[in-house]
Amino acid sequence: MSERKPLRRRRGTRAFVLAATLGLLAVVYAGFAPATRSLAENTEQITQGKDLFATNCASCHGLGGEGLAEEGVPALTNVGAAAVEFQVSTGRMPAPNTVSQPVPRENTFTADEVAAMAAYVASLGTGPGIPNEDQYLPSGLTAEEIAEGGELFRTNCSACHNFKGSGGALPNGVTAPNLQETSPQHVWEAMRTGPGQMPVFASGAIPDADVKKIVAYLEQVNAQPSAGFNLGGLGPVSEGLWAWIAGIGVLVLFAIWITTKGARA
Ligand code: HEC
Numbered sequence: 001m002s003e004r005k006p007l008r009r010r011r012g013t014r015a016f017v018l019a020a021t022l023g024l025l026a027v028v029y030a031g032f033a034p035a036t037r038s039l040a041e042n043t044e045q046i047t048q049g050k051d052l053f054a055t056n057c058a059s060c061h062g063l064g065g066e067g068l069a070e071e072g073v074p075a076l077t078n079v080g081a082a083a084v085e086f087q088v089s090t091g092r093m094p095a096p097n098t099v100s101q102p103v104p105r106e107n108t109f110t111a112d113e114v115a116a117m118a119a120y121v122a123s124l125g126t127g128p129g130i131p132n133e134d135q136y137l138p139s140g141l142t143a144e145e146i147a148e149g150g151e152l153f154r155t156n157c158s159a160c161h162n163f164k165g166s167g168g169a170l171p172n173g174v175t176a177p178n179l180q181e182t183s184p185q186h187v188w189e190a191m192r193t194g195p196g197q198m199p200v201f202a203s204g205a206i207p208d209a210d211v212k213k214i215v216a217y218l219e220q221v222n223a224q225p226s227a228g229f230n231l232g233g234l235g236p237v238s239e240g241l242w243a244w245i246a247g248i249g250v251l252v253l254f255a256i257w258i259t260t261k262g263a264r265a
Pocket residue numbers: 090092101102104153156157158159160161170174175176177178179181182186187188190191195196197198199201214
C-alpha cells in the first residue's frame with residue numbers, strides 16, 4: 001500500500017509534464033504557423049490595395065493593371081504579388097516617369113500598404129507570390145554548396161552584375177545594380193520577376209534551393225575582407241599601379257645601393 005502512493009504521484013507528475021509540453025508546443029506552433037487570413041480579411045485587403053493602386057499607380061498602369069504599351073508601361077495582370085513587393089519596397093515604384101530606368105528610392109508606403117497593393121495585383125491574374133523565409137534564407141549550407149552558389153552566380157548573373165555582385169553598366173544607359181546591400185528576399189523576387197532588363201529565372205531553371213546558395217555566396221563575398229591591403233577594391237588598375245610603384249621603389253633602392261658600393265670601391 002505504501003508503494004502505491006509514490007507511483008500515483010509519479011503518474012500525476014508525468015501527466016502534468018505531458019500537458020505542459022503539449023501546451024508549450026501549441027504556443028511555439030502558434031508563433032511559427034503562417035498567419036492565415038479569413039476570406040473577409042482578404043477581400044478587405046484587396047479593396048484597400050485597389051484604392052491605393054488607383055491613387056498611386058493607375059495613372060500609368062491603368063486601374064485594371066492593363067498597362068500602356070505605347071508608353072512602355074508593362075501590364076501587371078500576370079506579374080504576381082512578388083513583383084509589387086519588389087518594385088514598391090525597393091522604392092522603384094511608383095516611378096517618377098515612364099522614360100528612365102526606375103532607380104531605388106526611399107519607399108514611403110507601410111508594409112501593410114505594400115501587402116495590400118500586392119494582394120490587389122495578385123488578384124488580377126497569376127504570377128509568383130511573396131515568398132516565405134524558407135524559400136530564400138540560406139542556413140547551414142556547406143562550403144561546397146556556397147561554392148556552387150558562386151558557380152551559379154558566375155554562370156547566370158555576373159555578365160551584368162560583376163562577379164562579386166558589385167554591379168555594372170549595360171548598353172543604353174541601363175545599370176545592373178550593386179547587390180551587396182540587397183536583402184535575400186529581394187534577390188529571390190528579382191530572380192522570379194525579372195525587373196527591367198533582367199531576365200526571369202523561374203524555379204524550373206533555378207529552384208529555391210539554388211537561390212539560397214546564390215544568396216549565401218553573395219553574403220560570403222560581401223563579408224570577405226580583401227586579401228592583403230585593401231586597394232580600394234578598384235581592381236586591376238589600382239593594384240597594377242601599386243605593384244608598379246613598389247617595384248620602381250625596389251629598383252631605385254637597388255640602384256642607390258649599387259652606386260654607393262661603386263663609389264666606395
Ligand atoms: C542581362 C543582365 C542581367 C542578368 C543576367 C541578371 N541581372 Fe539582375 N538586374 C539587372 C538589371 C538591369 C537590374 C535593374 C532592374 C531595374 O531597372 O529595376 C537588375 C536587378 C537585380 C536585383 C535588384 C537589386 C536591388 O538591390 O534592387 C537583384 C537582386 C538581381 N538583379 C539579382 C540577379 C541575380 C541573382 C542574377 C542571376 C541569377 C541576375 N540578377 C542576373 C540585370 C541583370
